[in-house]
Amino acid sequence: MPELPEVETMRRGIAHLAGLRIESVVFPRDTVRPLSMQPAAETMQQRLVGRMLAAVHRFGKRVAIELDERERVGREWLVIEPRMTGLMLVADPPTQTHLRMEISLESRQHPRLLFWDRRGLGTIRLLDERGLTAACGPDRLGPDGLVVTGDELHERLGQSRRAVKVALLDQQAVAGIGNIYAAEILFAAAIDPRVPCSRISLARWEQIAAATRGILAEAVRMEGSTITDETYKTADNRSGQFQLQHRVYGHEGEPCRQCGMAIRRIVQTQRSTFFCPECQWHHRRRCRRL
């Protein structure tokens, strides 16, 4: 589920916990998958208890909770990657069964910070400065989608023969776009998702960048897209509202709101792509207001 707008909403929903100290940490379900948790639960607990949450950051589709300095280790970051079904919560989780992490904080109200993940594809990592750079630094993640420019997209993708929709999902090129927002961005920019990057002019990369910033900012303002409950909720258990603004994603067969033509669904690199075959035909280049 979570793409940039949802993860940013999670970040904002837990940011007020900064300044509090960790009282206890529980990993209720053994997530033994090697990649899902590093280091192992016991080590993780030892290194977390007693630490203060210094700040809450976002890198692409990841939340990074900065921890205060500790002797010998220095500053560390608890990096959570929700992937498909992970949720950062301060509210009660949808079920007890897929609760992956529960952090209790020292405060009168005894707030808890939870990571709940139905499918269990999400990851929890505790990283030092070097690890953070390796995982979330500029070698791994491109410019953030909220601020990416046409020049940057052109430079990073202009030579690629990949279809533009596929390329926009490449986190190394631009960070934060996922399957929903790729579709909505290309509709807003009136670009055919099948067009190879190498055939896109600089002017059109500017359009795509503007649409990226605009759609993502609007989606953040509306606290993300809740398509089905239990896949995405805000940290305090409210639904996002941007799904009401989706023009193509999930609307296969419905008439386009611009032109009336039926929205199509195709598959690109094993994932659904939704688009309007009229408004996003590659011989057309109308610029659309966001």
Next chain:
DNA sequence: CGTTCAACCTGGGCGC
């Protein structure tokens, strides 16, 4: 090198 694909998981929805 760039690009594609199966695998990692659980669960909802649909047709039979």
Next chain:
DNA sequence: TGCGCCCAGGTTGAAC
């Protein structure tokens, strides 16, 4: 009711 299949907001390492 139940079974089998397809689908789902992401990323990775191996294979082309």
